Amino acid sequence: QGKEPVKVGLVSSKSGVFAQQGEEVMRAVQFAIDEANAKGGVDGRKVEVQSGDDEGTPDAGRRVAEKLARDGHNLLIGAIPSSISLAIAQNLDRWDAAYFIVASKSDKLTGDTCRARSFRTNHSDAMDIAMINEWAKSLKEKKFAVLAADYVWGRDSGESFKKAAETSGKSVPLSLYVPMGTKDFSPYIAQLKDSGVDAIWVAETGRDAIAFVKQAEEFGLIPKTKLIGHSLIQNFMINGTGKALEGTPGTTAYTPDIDSPRNKAFVTAWKAKFNRLPTDNEGQAYNGAQVMFDGVKLAKSVKPADVSKALRGAQLDTLYGNLTMRAADNQLLLPNYVGRAKVVDGVLRPVVEHTFPPSIIPAPSPLCKM
Amino acid sequence: MTALLTLDNINAFYGSAHILHGLSLSVNAGERVALIGRNGVGKTTVVNTILGLAALKGGQIHLGKHALHKPRPYMAAQHGVVVVPQGRRIVANLSVEENLQLGAAVGRKGHWNVPEVYKLFPILQERAHTPGTALSGGQQQMLAVGRALMANPSLILLDEPTEGLAPVIVDQLARIFNQVASQGTALLLIEQNMSLVVRVAERYCAMAKGSVVAHGPVENTRESLKDLETHVMV
Amino acid sequence: MSISRIFSFSGAALVAGLALTFGVSSGTVLSLLTQATIFAIFALGVGLLLRQNGMASFGHATYFGSAGYIIGILLQLKAVPAEAAIVLAVLGITGFAFLLGLVIVRVPGIAFGMLTLAVGQMFFLTANRSRGLTGGADGMNIEWPATLFGFPMSAIVQPGHMFMLSWAVLIVCMGGLALGLHGRFGAITEAVRDNEERARFIGIRTLLPRAALFALSAGITSVAGTLTALNTGFVSPESLHWSVSGVALMMVIVGGYKALWGPALGAIVYFLAKDVLGDYANHWMAIFGIALITVIVFSPTGLAGALGRLFKGKRQPRAAAAQAAQATQAKPVKPSAPAARTAH
Amino acid sequence: MSEFVLQADDVAIHYGGVKAVDGVSLTLRRGEIRGLIGPNGAGKSTVIDAITGRVRLTRGKVQLGGQDVTELGPVARRMRGLSRSFQRTSIFGQMPVRRQVELASHKMGVADSGADADAVLEELDLMPMADVIAEDLGYGEQRRLDLALALVGRPSVLLLDEPMAGLSVKESHDLARHLKALTSRWNVSVLLVEHDMDVVFGISDVVTVFELGRVIASGEPAAVRADPRVREAYLGSAA
């Protein structure tokens, strides 16, 4: 009693392009908080939360994060796009806050913009790419095309896949980079059909990905040609495309199948409350909240500086098992997964097929100086 | 006698500019009235007020029995009062024939239709499919008159129909106005060309500074003409 | 307004800002006020163009966001000191806008707005898909040095100081504009706005003043962009997006652009209202949309106009009548109507 | 140096098929008032447009003080002392009266534009509304403001397009008196387009009559007034 409460600042999208994923993140963090409070709090402290809408833009995101932090809710969590996370990370010292990244993948967040007070509890692009390099070797198809969003993440994904595939003796004759916000993919689909490849590496985001998949189906590109997805078989995309993604393999950041005691407990509790399995975004956000709570427990303090110090280099029991928070760049060293969209118990969702251990994670970026 | 148009003590404004000061005027069925006055006294404003293009603030406008409280540009024509506007206002992107058809928008039945107008102005038939604005000024004026006739109106307001026209065309128009009037259509002729007024009108109202300052009969004589000119020079 | 009144008003405003800084202890409130003030400068730039030139820009975010990018890139390359980077950004944007203005201010009416929109979207799309230095869609950090103009950075970014700085810049911009527009440049631009043709016939070349005004307006907007870069240390393509321009334009209209301070008022009201209504964030857009429509419908001259009327209740009827006159005059002079010819 | 401050030779303006002005020559001597009359659409305003550079000439030449200005724009012509008013009032609606008159006087070679503006405002009785926004002026005042914009800056040639239109009889006559006084005081040359015959024949030194884009008569007012062709075309066939 009398201990200072844990004050969480939940920043995510209630409106804008990422509203749907934002909703998932908010739900899962709230769930984690309610659960903690029901069990008597974290480190004997009550957890309080305030949330704000980042509108999907860095400017608004920074604004609400600052407001929350300055109001004392200085353990921040939740933004989706890297741009918002970068804008928040940049200001943590100024606001005396700490930040837990649960969805943003940009390498900058653990590279030149790494901060002592920001922690990434999800996979970075570099981690995904390391896995892709491994995975490409095992793919059976010989001839690939790349279809990726024309910005940093898509380009990185597409180019590293091409390199990885070519080093393992496969050919990638066609790479298409599509402007963000493209509605009509038919010109690209025509080229893909024309190229006669066995499979297509797809690195597209949100609405664009959904539009692509729907139109690919409409034009008969799939299922004839296989899709291989980088962050494609996420729950919300699978749900937005009918049955089109069934059987599609791809990277997946979290699934309810992960075999760890904490995950089992989480999935059971979640099912009890929502009568369905948690989605990938929900799992990642819940995991991030747990890392935050572990930090408070380790530090026995709610001061962002103390929490950050305690977490750096710590061993943590997470949904993904026992993991290290790498001291060099505050990246949680997660195992990574390749799965497939499959119908399980009447629901189409990603199911893990292959797990890549943390040992393949590349070394921390030399740009990160904390 | 039935009054087709009655203006009773109207005041009209363009924004804050007070143009018509308590003007009264009426035109009866079959009558040929001239509204005269020098440039800028507000003759066009009388028309614009009836059309709701100048703000009516005080006074009453009646079209037949119908009182116009809030005039809108389409109301007059729907009550059989059409305007041949100053400057003709031929609709640029419509052909000659379409401009005529536009005149029949209210769909009143009567003597006038496209073939009848062509009979009156054969030149328009020759140019039926050219854009209205490609006509010469005189031809445009004929088109504007023809368009007004297409509505089979009971009263036509002619706002300086001979402005910028050669005397021969003025003569021709004078004949046509008389012909139209003899078929029972009343005319309100707004004009500065007094030689036309004496040939067409049977009664005049002279305006100065936004109100009617004199009125009386018109005869097709030199004396009447002189008389009118002194009124305009007020 | 006479020159001495401009000075006394500016002085009073500066003192008021100072008092506010010391009166308000909450960092949250100060940082909110800082953002409001920065957007007030942004809106001042957009409003200037509308007020003095009669032109609405849907693309001023370009100048707002580019300031951050130019500074960010120059600092990252370690090409010049930060102070020089700031000056270069503002001057560079002003110069660019001047050249662009020479070309685009010739295009009349709403098409001008669409042109600015198109130019802005080209910048946005380019920034969004680029990689490397600017970080593309993820945005880039701006690595400010430890000291700026001799002041330690950590002191500058303190909420109170940041607010004072922004407020001072706003007042200086506003006062400077009031002074500048008081004189011949103001008269020329007003004349060109009211009646470009007649302006030529009293011996005024109309292109240069309009381009210069466009540049000035972009320049002021870039000052707001610079302050944002200072305040957040981060810039991303979203700050170039047309919706940002749209929001700024709405601040201008809601505040009322007939008065120089109207747009600034609009920006501040926008931020305060948004903060107060924060709890209804889900419906913020609808609330704002309705508020926008209400203000436009009930006060064509915006909040500034409404306030002005409140203080000197008399002038209103004349202004309204003048507007009605414009409306009736505008009517018959439709492009193709023969009446249009009589315009000389 | 030519004896004419303004000389237009064989000027033609055609709009597509419309020959608005079709080969007109006009001159103005220093200090002279030339009245220009003709029926509506005769091309009077168009000639003024041609001389001031508002429209491009189809053919012909315009000289100001002996210099060819045919290729110059309106601004350059104004800098050379050519000034005009407009048939349809053309003022700066949102600006205060004095501010716009002073602006028009600026850079026109007048030593003190403020004093010049004041002088013109006095002359045209606009001083009491010096600080009024132009839009809020009455119609007659707006007409005078249009004239004031043309008068400031001591122009050497003044082209006035129906300056009396829309003024009351008394206002017209007052204005005519002012105009006559000004021309002799400042030694300015005036081309006056006007439908008010009393005014035109009252103050003009010479009168030119247009019809259908051509000059049909030109000379002393009395002679022109008596010309049967003019009576036929303009003053009225029955006159």
Added chain:
Amino acid sequence: MLTINLFNGLVYGALLIVMCSGLALIYGLRRVVNFAHGSLYMLGAYLGFTIASQSNFWVALVAVPAIMALFGVLLDRYGFRLLQDRDPLTVVLVTFGLLLVIEDFVQTVWGKSNLSVATPEALNFSVNLFGTAVPAYRIGVIAVGAGVALGLSLWLKYSRIGLFVRASSTDPTTTAMQGVNTDALSAGVVGLGTALAGLAGVVAAPFLALSPSMSSDVLIDSFVVVVIGGLGSLSGAFVAALVLGLIQSLGAVYLPNLSAVLPFALMVAILLWKPAGFAGSRT
């Protein structure tokens, strides 16, 4: 390859034709650049989603334009008409306000998730066109676009009301002076324009993803089209819509690096060359 790309260009061009003819009609009669047009399109798509899932796509195809038409008539009566004497810019911003309200409404009613409408069974097959299989539904989209373009053109050219609409968009005052009730005419035309936005939404639903952010891309594309075509000119908009559709489709293949900025570059170039657009008549 080229044929299929041309085909794809036509599909998007056809959709833009339906969008832009509404935008151009409203501009023609009301001189309002309607920023809410994209939201009306979105509203149409979501309404289509609901109606299609309750009954079927064909019902939606008829019902949605009807509902939207009613909305448009109200919008004109209680919006544009009351504001007709206002500075065009302020009216534009009123439509901007409306855009915000409609988007919020859509989010509140249908949520934030991406939704999709199934391709109607009757058109869910492929047709062999010059050696490539193309979805029949897309041919249907082209047909709708062509139908709208042809129908509107014929209607405007040959019908009585069409004559009034053409006259009124050049010179409303003169048209009204002939006894045409331009108030009612405007309401009708705004209704029609809004119905076309709704129709575009329903037609787009089965092949483009539905999401609360779907309105702004289409809005910007539509602006590009009507501005390039010449504000208020229908034939200009038709041509510009096809040009834009083709540019996007061919640009994606042949100039991938520039494809995103291509429409804007085109717009800038055309406006600088002809400030009033292809077929422009504007003050």
